[in-house]
Amino acid sequence: MKFEHVILGLLSWRPFSGYDLGKHLEREGRFIRSKVHLSQIYRLLSRMVDSGWVCYEVQANDGRPDSKIYRLTEAGEQVLREWVASPYVPPSKFTDSEFLVRFRYGGPLDRSALLRLVRTELETRKAEVSLYRDRDRSVGPLQPIDGVDTDLAQRLGDLAHDHGSAAMDHWIDWLEHVLAELESEETARHPQGRQR
Template sequence: MKFEYVLLGLLARRPYSGYDLRKWLEVEGQFLWARAHHSQIYRKLGQMEADGWIRHEVDAREGRPDAKVYRLTPRGREVLLEWVRSPYEPPSRFQEIDFLARFSVAAPLDRDAAIRIVETELDHRRAQIARNRHRDRTLHYDDPLPELDQDLDAQVHQTLHQLGAAAMDRWVAWLERTLRNLTEGKAVQ
């Protein structure tokens, strides 16, 4: 997933300065895009403006440097909606930024697109569970290091599997609840 779509999604809500985008991403958006550096934000804004997706106005600020405040252009709106409505390909791991960002931007813009995204993610995760939940997880050793505690290794392996399976089950339950709420026109919880 490309960072510019996250920025377009934010600008769909309201105009932002680069500084305000960075602040939002660090606090409210910390689960949508990890560690966006200010240079990355300004570089993307410059590229998006050159592509005609956004434009800026200068906001004169007394006692502080003037700020460029960015807003979507009609072309930026088209690009954003094309992305929202494009096919979603689930990443190999669940709860990745690809899903979280796409869903958070799509849901308020196009409920039907959000439903398709959730359905795709849910189908993919159910198939992963079906393939992997009951597979043989026996560890095999061939000339292991003498320091390797095989009993502890097996315990750790089993515990991590249980942790991952429980997390996947919670994720699937959330997807099912979210899909039901979206299709019934209820608030997403």
């Protein structure tokens, strides 16, 4: 996933100034991308204008500098739709923002892609639990430097695993809930198509 996809996704909702994009990402997009600087947003918007993905209009502001209000072009919409429809390959870390960006910004564009996304993520994480949950987590024979508490090293590893397991279980529960809700909506939208 590239930062361009986040910006294109936001611009698919409504026009934004660069400043407003920054404010939105600072507040609402904190789980998507951290530490976004306005200069980075403005450089990216400039490249996207050069690529023909976005255009802007200048908005006059009383007593303040004028603002550029950016909107998606047809070419930008096509780039966004192609990315939304492209295969999702779950990253090794389930906390990576790729899923959330596709879910939040791509989901409203393509319901079938949204369902594929959630199903792929859910299947991947369940497979990981099956593969890794009950593995041997002992740190094995160690040759520690002076002062390393090997019992504590094992205990800290177990605590980190417990935390990761609980977080993964919560993630899977959420994915199952979301999938059930989306499938129920899909059945309600197309009752004839879901009968067998």
